[in-house]
Amino acid sequence: MEKPIVTFANWGNYTVIFKTLFKELGVEVLPPEKTNPNAITEGAKLAPEMFCFPMKVNLGNYLSAIEKGANTIFMATASGGSCRLRYYGVIQDKILKEAGHKTDFIVFDQAIGDIYSKIKEISGASLYQILKVFYHFYRKLRFIEELERRTQYLRPRETEKGLTDKILAESISKIDNLKNEKEFPKVKKKILKRLSEIKFNKNKELPRVGLIGEIYTVCDPVVNFEVEKKLGKEGIEVHREMDLSYQLKKKIFFKDFFIQRKIKPYLGSTVGGHGRDAIYEMLKYAKDGFDGVIHLLPAMCMPEVTVRPILEKLHQEYQIPFLSLSLDEQVAEAGIDTRLEAFVDVVKNYHARKKT
Amino acid sequence: MKIGIPRALIYWKRPSFWESFFENLGFEILLSPKTNKEIIEMGVKNSDQENCFSNKVYFGHLIWLDGKCDLIFIPRLKTNEEKLEYCPKFFALPDLAKILVKTKILTETFDERKEKFGKSLEKLGKKLDKRGKETKKAFAFALSKERELREKQEKNFLKRIKSKNEKIVLISHPYNLDDEYVNLRVKERLEKLGAEAIFINEIPNSGFQIPNPKLPKFHWEFGKEIMEKIEAVLKYKIDGAIEISSFACGCDAVLKEFIEKKFKENKIPFLYLIIDEHTGEAGFQTRLEAFLDTLK
Numbered sequence: 001m002e003k004p005i006v007t008f009a010n011w012g013n014y015t016v017i018f019k020t021l022f023k024e025l026g027v028e029v030l031p032p033e034k035t036n037p038n039a040i041t042e043g044a045k046l047a048p049e050m051f052c053f054p055m056k057v058n059l060g061n062y063l064s065a066i067e068k069g070a071n072t073i074f075m076a077t078a079s080g081g082s083c084r085l086r087y088y089g090v091i092q093d094k095i096l097k098e099a100g101h102k103t104d105f106i107v108f109d110q111a112i113g114d115i116y117s118k119i120k121e122i123s124g125a126s127l128y129q130i131l132k133v134f135y136h137f138y139r140k141l142r143f144i145e146e147l148e149r150r151t152q153y154l155r156p157r158e159t160e161k162g163l164t165d166k167i168l169a170e171s172i173s174k175i176d177n178l179k180n181e182k183e184f185p186k187v188k189k190k191i192l193k194r195l196s197e198i199k200f201n202k203n204k205e206l207p208r209v210g211l212i213g214e215i216y217t218v219c220d221p222v223v224n225f226e227v228e229k230k231l232g233k234e235g236i237e238v239h240r241e242m243d244l245s246y247q248l249k250k251k252i253f254f255k256d257f258f259i260q261r262k263i264k265p266y267l268g269s270t271v272g273g274h275g276r277d278a279i280y281e282m283l284k285y286a287k288d289g290f291d292g293v294i295h296l297l298p299a300m301c302m303p304e305v306t307v308r309p310i311l312e313k314l315h316q317e318y319q320i321p322f323l324s325l326s327l328d329e330q331v332a333e334a335g336i337d338t339r340l341e342a343f344v345d346v347v348k349n350y351h352a353r354k355k356t
Numbered sequence: 357m358k359i360g361i362p363r364a365l366i367y368w369k370r371p372s373f374w375e376s377f378f379e380n381l382g383f384e385i386l387l388s389p390k391t392n393k394e395i396i397e398m399g400v401k402n403s404d405q406e407n408c409f410s411n412k413v414y415f416g417h418l419i420w421l422d423g424k425c426d427l428i429f430i431p432r433l434k435t436n437e438e439k440l441e442y443c444p445k446f447f448a449l450p451d452l453a454k455i456l457v458k459t460k461i462l463t464e465t466f467d468e469r470k471e472k473f474g475k476s477l478e479k480l481g482k483k484l485d486k487r488g489k490e491t492k493k494a495f496a497f498a499l500s501k502e503r504e505l506r507e508k509q510e511k512n513f514l515k516r517i518k519s520k521n522e523k524i525v526l527i528s529h530p531y532n533l534d535d536e537y538v539n540l541r542v543k544e545r546l547e548k549l550g551a552e553a554i555f556i557n558e559i560p561n562s563g564f565q566i567p568n569p570k571l572p573k574f575h576w577e578f579g580k581e582i583m584e585k586i587e588a589v590l591k592y593k594i595d596g597a598i599e600i601s602s603f604a605c606g607c608d609a610v611l612k613e614f615i616e617k618k619f620k621e622n623k624i625p626f627l628y629l630i631i632d633e634h635t636g637e638a639g640f641q642t643r644l645e646a647f648l649d650t651l652k
Contacts, residue, residue, distance in 0.1 A: 050609035082444040090572040272444035302606040
C-alpha cells in the first residue's frame with residue numbers, strides 16, 4: 001500500500017491545528033489551499049446539485065490537495081445527528097471515485113472510541129502519544145478561540161485601524177509554523193504580549209451583535225465573507241458562542257438537555273444539526289439586550305431553514321434587529337455587503353434609540 | 357368537535373389511518389381539499405423561501421384549515437417502529453404550525469425509540485378525554501382499515517406488473533406520488549403515452565433485508581424503504597425509472613446518488629425530475645416524452 005498522505009477540509013483558523021495534529025502523529029500531511037472562489041467553483045461542479053454548501057467547499061479543498069499528491073482524506077461526520085452531515089463521508093468518497101481520483105477516506109464519527117481506533121490504524125502511535133497529541137491539539141484550539149474572541153472585542157475599539165487583524169493573522173501563522181510543541185507556551189506569551197500592546201478606547205460603549213447559525217459557516221471567515229471583520233470595522237462588537245470547543249463540550253456535558261428546556265415554548269424537539277442552538281442563542285442575545293442578531297446558514301441547510309420562522313418570531317417578539325444570510329456558491333460578496341451595510345444602520349439606530 | 361387534518365406531507369405517510377382513528381373515537385373529521393393552485397400559492401407565500409416544496413404545500417393546506425375547525429391535528433413523527441428517523445423537517449411541524457395559524461393544534465410525539473406507538477396514541481387519546489380502552493379499539497379499527505387498503509394496492513400491483521406496456525417505476529416520497537396536483541398528474545401522462553406507471557410505494561414489502569455493503573446504513577425510514585423496494589422491483593422486468601424530487605429536498609440530494617447508481621448498474625434508463633411551484637406542464641411533458649422515446 002502507498003504511504004498515506006493526508007489532507008482535510010479547510011475550516012477557518014482551525015485548519016492550522018488540524019495540520020499539526022497529523023504531523024505530530026507522524027503522518028504525512030498536505031494541507032489544502034486556503035478556500036478561494038476557484039476551489040468553490042470546482043467543488044460545486046462535482047457535488048450533487050441540491051447538496052448543501054459546505055460539501056461543495058470541502059470537495060474544492062480536497063481537489064487542490066489531491067492535485068499535489070494527497071491520497072487520503074480525513075473527514076469528521078456526526079453519526080448521531082439527523083442532518084445530511086451524516087452522509088458527507090460516503091457521498092464525497094463516491095463522487096471523488098467517480099471523478100477518477102484514487103483516494104482513501106477516513107471518516108471520523110464524533111465519538112472518542114472511534115477517533116482513537118482510526119488514528120491508531122493510520123499512524124500506529126501509542127495511546128500515550130495519541131493522548132499527548134490531543135492535549136496539544138486542544139490547547140491550541142482553546143488559544144485560537146481566545147484570540148478570536150479578543151479580536152472581536154478589540155476590532156471596533158482599536159485606535160490604529162487594522163492592527164488587530166494584522167496581529168491575528170501573524171499569530172495564526174506563528175502557531176502554524178510551530179516547530180516544537182515545547183515552544184508553544186513561549187509563543188503564546190509573545191502573542192498575548194503583542195495583543196496587549198494594541199491601543200484601544202476602553203470606555204467606548206458600542207452596539208453588540210450576536211452571530212448565530214450553522215457552525216461551519218459561522219466559524220469560517222472565508223465562507224461567510226468575513227462578516228465579523230466587516231462588522232468590527234463598522235464599530236460593532238461581535239459575539240459568537242458557536243465554535244469547535246462549544247461543540248465538543250456539548251457532547252461531553254449533555255448540553256442539549258438544558259438547551260431543550262430553555263427553548264421549550266418555541267420548539268419541542270431537535271431538528272438535527274444546530275437548529276436548537278440557534279434558537280437558544282438568539283433568545284439569550286435578545287434577553288441580554290443585544291442590538292442585533294445575524295443568522296448564517298448554508299443555503300437550504302435543513303435544520304437552519306426549519307428553525308428560521310421561529311427565529312423570525314423571536315425577532316418580532318423582542319423587536320431585536322435580525323438578518324439571515326444564506327450562503328452558497330452563487331452568492332456574491334457585493335450582495336452580502338449591501339445587506340450588511342443596511343443592517344449596520346438598523347443596529348446603530350436601534351442602539352441609539354435604546355439609550356435615550 | 358371537528359378535527360382538521362391537512363391532506364399533505366405526513367398525511368400521505370398513512371392515508372386513511374388518522375381519519376379512521378379519530379372517526380372511531382367519535383370525532384368529526386375535516387380533511388383539507390385536494391391540492392390546488394390557491395393552496396400552493398398560500399403555502400408558498402407563508403413559508404420560508406428555502407423550505408422544500410412539499411413543506412410549502414403542507415403549510416398551504418394548514419392555512420386553508422385555519423378557522424374552519426376546532427383543532428388541527430399535526431403529529432410530531434420522529435421514529436417509526438424500526439427505530440429509523442423520519443425527515444428532520446417533520447420534527448418541527450407542530451411548532452411551525454403554531455406560528456402560522458390561530459386554530460389550536462393537537463399534537464403528540466411519536467418516537468418509538470422511547471415509547472411504543474400504541475402508548476403515544478393513548479396519550480393522544482387522553483388529550484381528547486378518551487379512555488385507554490377506547491383508543492385501543494380505535495387503533496385496531498384504523499389498522500384494519502389500513503390493511504384493507506394495502507391489500508387492494510398489492511393485488512393491483514401484481515396485476516399491473518404483468519402488463520405488456522413499458523413498465524416505468526416512479527420513485528419518490530408518498531406525498532409526491534399520491535398527490536396528483538403536486539406531481540402534475542405524472543401517472544395519467546405516462547399512461548396516455550402508452551406506458552404503465554408503477555409507484556414505488558405500491559410495491560409490497562417482501563422483506564429484502566439483506567444488508568448491502570455498498571450502501572450506507574440509512575437512518576431515514578424512507579431511505580431504507582426505497583432502497584429495499586428498488587431491490588424488490590428489480591426482480592421484475594422494468595423498462596425505465598423516474599425519480600421525482602421536491603425542490604430543495606435535502607434528503608433526496610443524498611438518496612438520489614444511490615438510486616441513480618443502482619439503476620445505472622442494472623442498465624435501466626433513469627430520469628430525474630425536480631418539481632416545485634414553478635414547474636411548467638409543457639416542459640414536464642416534453643421530458644417525459646423524450647424519456648419514453650429513448651426506451652424504444
